Amino acid sequence: MSRKILLEHAHVAGIQGYEIYRKMGGYRSVEKALKSLTPEEVVDEVKRSGLRGRGGAGFPTGMKWSFLAKPEGVPRYLLCNADESEPGTFKDRYLMEKIPHLLVEGMITSSYALGVQTAYIYIRGEYKWIVKILEKAIAEAYLHGWLGRKILGTDFSLDLYVAPGGGAYICGEETALIESLEGKRGRSEE
Known part of the structure; x- marks a missing residue:
C-alpha cells in the first residue's frame, strides 16, 4: 500500500495554523529549494x-x-485552479480547509521553480469560509518571511493572492479561467 503523503497530516489538531504546520515539517521543502537548489x-x-x-x-x-519557456524580462504568473467546477468534486476544498499552508508552500516552491513573482489561488466564490482560511495562512506566511520580498534573504520574491471566482467557467479551459479571474465572463477566447 502506498503512503498518502499529501494528506498525511490532515487530521493533526491545529494543522491549519502556522505553528503546528511548521512543527510537522512545514516549509522545509521550500527552505531547501531556496537555499540549496536552482x-x-x-x-x-x-x-x-x-x-x-x-x-x-x-x-x-x-x-x-x-x-x-524561460522568462526573459517578461512577468510570469502562477494560477492555482482550486475552483472545482466539476460536479461532486471536493479534493481541493478538503486540502484547503485542512492544510492550507501545504498549498501555500507548494505555490512558493512552484513559483520559485518557474520564475514567478505573482501567484493566485483561484477558488470557487461559494467557498467564502475557505477564502478566510487561505487568507489567514497567506498572512501567516508573510509574517514569518515565506512570502514577500527577498524570501529567506534570497533574491526570490513572491506575492500570493486569493481570487474568489464570480461564477462557473468552462471546466478545464484555462483561457476561460483567466477571463473569469480578470472579472469577465468565464468563456474561452476564440
Whole structure:
C-alpha cells in the first residue's frame, strides 16, 4: 500500500495554523529549494519524484514545468485552479480547509521553480469560509518571511493572492479561467 503523503497530516489538531504546520515539517521543502537548489534543480527533483497533477489526466508535473519557456524580462504568473467546477468534486476544498499552508508552500516552491513573482489561488466564490482560511495562512506566511520580498534573504520574491471566482467557467479551459479571474465572463477566447 502506498503512503498518502499529501494528506498525511490532515487530521493533526491545529494543522491549519502556522505553528503546528511548521512543527510537522512545514516549509522545509521550500527552505531547501531556496537555499540549496536552482530553479532548474527544483524542476528536476519534481520530475524524479513522480508528482502528478490532481486533475483527471494526472500529467507529470515536472514534465509540464520543463515545457515552459524561460522568462526573459517578461512577468510570469502562477494560477492555482482550486475552483472545482466539476460536479461532486471536493479534493481541493478538503486540502484547503485542512492544510492550507501545504498549498501555500507548494505555490512558493512552484513559483520559485518557474520564475514567478505573482501567484493566485483561484477558488470557487461559494467557498467564502475557505477564502478566510487561505487568507489567514497567506498572512501567516508573510509574517514569518515565506512570502514577500527577498524570501529567506534570497533574491526570490513572491506575492500570493486569493481570487474568489464570480461564477462557473468552462471546466478545464484555462483561457476561460483567466477571463473569469480578470472579472469577465468565464468563456474561452476564440
